[in-house]
Amino acid sequence: MQKQSPLFSFGNDTKIEDLGGGLKRQMLGFNEELMAVKVWFDKGAEGYVHKHRHSQVTYVVEGEFHFSINGEVHILKPGDSCLIPPYAEHGAICPTGGVLIDTFSPPREDFIEE
Template identity: 80%
Template sequence: MQKQSEHFLFGNETEIEDLGGGLKRQMLGYNHELMAVKVWFDKGAQGYTHSHRHSQVTYVEQGEFHFSIGGETKILKAGDSCLIPPHVEHGAICPTGGILIDTFSPAREDFIKES
């Protein structure tokens, strides 16, 4: 994994990766301990149920999300957030279209492109 992102990243210059299925992702900054990512969901897009070793905090910037964490589902709207502990299954459906800010500790190595 690359050691860290640049100190300054500009939204209009930082790559937005199309993940398919109505999802796009943009790196906001990272080092080996921490990562922040912006994720766009098209209307009806789904973040599949999965788990990982990382602690995650997600902030809803825009839209409405039906979030499931450890088998419990809640509706989160702009200004809401959630904590996802390591190894807990989670996923989200976005009926409205929206934007999430995801933070991970440690960084998600699988999100980093080798250069």
């Protein structure tokens, strides 16, 4: 696993990964302690309910997201954010299409290419 991304990332040059199901992901930067990722949701796309060992903070850049954390659901709009503790079940549905910035600590090893 890579230990660190380049110090500078340029949006037009950084790979965007198609995750399927109307989701795309772009790595913004990471080291051994922190990771930031941009995620695009098509209209109606769903981030399935899951959990992981990482602390996560998500910031809504654009769109409307129906976020569930441990069964509690709130509608988040641009400028809103949420904290997802380790091992909390969480997911989101995006009825409008939108963009999130996800941060993780420690980094999500499964997002880093070998």
